[in-house]
Amino acid sequence: MRFPSRARLSITTVLSVFLLVVQVATPIALAKDDSETDVAGIDVDATTIPEFQAFMNEGRLTSEQLTEFYLDRINAVDRKLKSVITVSPTALDDARAADEARATGDSRPLLGIPIMVKDNINTTGMATTAGSWALADSMPPDAFIVQQLRSAGALILGKANLSEWANFRSIPSSSGWSGIGGQTNSPYSLDRNPCGSSSGSAVVVTASLAVAAVGTETDGSIVCPAGTSSVVGIKPTLGLLSREGIIPISADQDTAGPIARNVTDAAVLLGAMTGVDPADPATAAQEGNAFTDYVQSLDLEALDGARIGVWRKGTFGIDAKVDRIMERAIAALEEAGAVIVDPTNVAIDEAYGPEFTALLCEFKDDIRGYLETYTGPGYPKNLSDLIDFNRANPDLEGPWNSKIFVLSHKTGGRDDPKCVKAREKANKIALDAMNATMADNDLDAIIAPTNGPAWMTDPTNGDLGGDFSTFIGSSTPPAITGYPSITVPAGFVGRSPIGITFMAGRWDEPALISFAYDFEQATHARRAPGSILPDTATAAPTDRFDDGKAGDVALLAGTLTFLVTLAVFRRRQVVVH
Numbered sequence: 001m002r003f004p005s006r007a008r009l010s011i012t013t014v015l016s017v018f019l020l021v022v023q024v025a026t027p028i029a030l031a032k033d034d035s036e037t038d039v040a041g042i043d044v045d046a047t048t049i050p051e052f053q054a055f056m057n058e059g060r061l062t063s064e065q066l067t068e069f070y071l072d073r074i075n076a077v078d079r080k081l082k083s084v085i086t087v088s089p090t091a092l093d094d095a096r097a098a099d100e101a102r103a104t105g106d107s108r109p110l111l112g113i114p115i116m117v118k119d120n121i122n123t124t125g126m127a128t129t130a131g132s133w134a135l136a137d138s139m140p141p142d143a144f145i146v147q148q149l150r151s152a153g154a155l156i157l158g159k160a161n162l163s164e165w166a167n168f169r170s171i172p173s174s175s176g177w178s179g180i181g182g183q184t185n186s187p188y189s190l191d192r193n194p195c196g197s198s199s200g201s202a203v204v205v206t207a208s209l210a211v212a213a214v215g216t217e218t219d220g221s222i223v224c225p226a227g228t229s230s231v232v233g234i235k236p237t238l239g240l241l242s243r244e245g246i247i248p249i250s251a252d253q254d255t256a257g258p259i260a261r262n263v264t265d266a267a268v269l270l271g272a273m274t275g276v277d278p279a280d281p282a283t284a285a286q287e288g289n290a291f292t293d294y295v296q297s298l299d300l301e302a303l304d305g306a307r308i309g310v311w312r313k314g315t316f317g318i319d320a321k322v323d324r325i326m327e328r329a330i331a332a333l334e335e336a337g338a339v340i341v342d343p344t345n346v347a348i349d350e351a352y353g354p355e356f357t358a359l360l361c362e363f364k365d366d367i368r369g370y371l372e373t374y375t376g377p378g379y380p381k382n383l384s385d386l387i388d389f390n391r392a393n394p395d396l397e398g399p400w401n402s403k404i405f406v407l408s409h410k411t412g413g414r415d416d417p418k419c420v421k422a423r424e425k426a427n428k429i430a431l432d433a434m435n436a437t438m439a440d441n442d443l444d445a446i447i448a449p450t451n452g453p454a455w456m457t458d459p460t461n462g463d464l465g466g467d468f469s470t471f472i473g474s475s476t477p478p479a480i481t482g483y484p485s486i487t488v489p490a491g492f493v494g495r496s497p498i499g500i501t502f503m504a505g506r507w508d509e510p511a512l513i514s515f516a517y518d519f520e521q522a523t524h525a526r527r528a529p530g531s532i533l534p535d536t537a538t539a540a541p542t543d544r545f546d547d548g549k550a551g552d553v554a555l556l557a558g559t560l561t562f563l564v565t566l567a568v569f570r571r572r573q574v575v576v577h
Helices: 014-025 048-060 063-083 091-103 144-149 200-208 223-228 263-273 281-286 320-335 349-374 383-392 404-411 418-439 476-481 509-523 551-553
Strands: 009-013 086-087 114-118 155-160 212-217 234-235 255-262 307-310 339-341 447-451 486-493 497-503 566-570
Touching: 048 114, 048 263, 048 307, 048 404, 063 086, 063 091, 063 114, 063 155, 063 418, 086 200, 091 155, 091 263, 114 200, 114 281, 144 155, 155 200, 200 212, 200 255, 200 281, 212 223, 212 263, 212 383, 212 486, 223 234, 223 486, 223 497, 234 263, 234 509, 255 263, 255 307, 263 486, 307 404, 320 339, 320 486, 349 404, 349 418, 349 486, 383 404, 418 447, 418 476, 486 509
Parallel strands: 114 155, 114 212, 307 339, 307 447
Antiparallel strands: 009 566, 086 155, 212 255, 234 255, 234 486, 447 497, 486 497
């Protein structure tokens, strides 16, 4: 959602810092099952899907073993993270069936691989709720992309928590909160927000609760949580993946996409979900533009000679530590042979207002279409019904309001001339900005920071509270144009992961995947969250892409020096759906 700019003064109290120092100076005993990520002698965090398949083919690992590992880990760890809403009751049976299929020669790319999907994607045998009690126990059949995943052999392990209704319900709201799932927490620091709305999908992946996951994005909902969780997220070209069976905000911008610990797995998952779906006309355009195998795009020399533009205006200058990470990333791109064109600004600011106006109108019709098609008798069928449900159930749907629902309900829907004009304006601004930037500078891709440091989760004021002022977002140009983007880990500010986004033109997924893979392999910037503590999490290890002052302090366990910091935080405008 987009909120007006404001400034606020934040004072870190002496008591809070003293408690932090005590925690740093006093080691905390860790539960073994919080930190153990090995199964059958294999480090699941460091293993790619093709490697898992090789281990299974060699008999070193079974899908049943891997699935049982994830189920045990969810039981042990997710009480702190709240990233999973539902676990499949047939998961172990499905794993055994996959092992039997492998024994007969089945070699599908995702055979027996446990995948989590966001709880706004229809999945047979498990409820699809968007996190809202209004849809509790609603069980429509598999969405098209879930059918594709199963056809590729994937094991659907469960449903991931999310920002309720993809963060298109209330003002304020807390990213990662849903009525059914509660507040998703960052495994890097449990009091920090994981961004949204695909919060659970990203946390599940980085905390090793599934091999990979599927999220959805309208504007930022894949890339922001992926960046904040030090994982890879792909927001595909609109039409590459079917939207059939996915709870919508707007068909003009919605898409599903993969979230994984590495570019390889994201590429495998993306290819498995493509396909022309008669129920989604937008997918017809992928003929000749889509692939079932994006692993072929992985190229360790992709950046050599590639012209990469740096989008600075509005994304740099917000947080000096993030800027330093980005400068190191730019140096790494140059070292890999990229031609850096700097700056190449994307003039997107004027699109924010009309984008939100258009989404309000489009949501009114699109959510009604979903509810009428996929929910049974007794469930809400339109926005008015959803508003009534929330008002009647404050104990389930509090503490947040229904202001966005109400604003959307007051519009005339897609046929409202104001909506049509707003959509045309937003699209023109975004398309002109992206196309001109790419063409005028002869670019192969544009880069920008994906996110800023994770803000403190505020259960009262939501994303308007805490230190949300350092939010950085670069998702809007690809979101409005329908062009693809990919985020890859770039470093850390203290315990907070920072991602770098590569964006380009329509159907440019192969190029973006190749650039992201080359960058990933050159930098190895991702770090797992480590052992999950009762109240916080261990700092990620320091490396040359780490601006981690908090990590440095953690290494000085005997030091009792601390600072009380006064900071004026400048509010940033943001769209996160």
